[in-house]
Amino acid sequence: MTLPPQRDSAGADLLFLREERLRMAQTLMFLAGRDMAEAVAPTLEELDLGRAHYRVLQVLAFSPDIPVSRLQDILGVTKQSLGRTLRELEVRGYLGAKPGRQDRRQRLLCLSPQGREVEARLFAVVRRHLMTAYREAGGTAVEGFRRVMRGMLSEHSRELLADDVAGRREGPHGA
Template sequence: MTLSPSRDAAGADLLFLREERLRLAQTLMFLVGRDMAEAVAPVLEEVGLGRAHHRVLQALAFSPGIPVTHLQDILGVTKQSLGRTLHELEARQYLETRRGRNDKRQKLLYLSTAGKAAEARLFAVVRQRLVTAYREAGGTAVEGFRRVMRGMLSEHSRSLLAEEPSGRREVSHGS
């Protein structure tokens, strides 16, 4: 597999829908996923966590105070699988649970101070990669990237972004 960066500016030609360009995009997404997993692996190993734990930390950083069922929906995992991961995070004191205000049976999930610190260390690795790539690409390309990523989301995933309870919304500020 040969990956050579395009010499033309993003969207400069009208041939971006050609099969080879689409396959290259698929390959790039695969490699980015693999490389990002490799980049955070040393931090995960150091804190004694796995990828499932990382996914939970990411989701709770994005949506603090969500019910377990909503987290299960976001991650697309079984209740049993999520339960094991949540118990491990609770045992390590990375996770706090609180009762719902209106429904006391509801279990709301938050990162503890230790959980926030672990998630911040993991995000620092991701942030550095993003900052480097964003600076190299420039604001116009970053906005195009966001549009492409949003365009690839299913309606269900888009609704998860729209429901994000922490009050934060993506704001475009250029690069």
């Protein structure tokens, strides 16, 4: 498969809206997702972790001290499915939990020091791939990529992202 030639200025024409360009974008997203999953697979296998574990570690790395219900919402999984994954991560000592400040029954999750180390190992793989691609593309393209990705988010995902950014400015979620 050959990629279409890149244009120097984004939006220089409307050719990017043609069907074949949109299909190519879909294909690129699919392949990039698959390749990133393949890149972290050896580390996951070495750690005897699955993709569900990895997704939980990722979310807790960028959004610590969140209630289980919020984690479930972000991941879009059932309580039962998430419960199994959380139990496995707890047994390994990768998770920490504390009661909520306002509702002591609420369980706020975060990564333990060991969990942060594991997540950092996994993120190092992703970071290398992103840095290579970002350097190759340049700053303008990276900003364009960010805008396209943000534009693809559902309203619900945009709200989750905005809440997460606001939470990092104000303090831990659930406080």
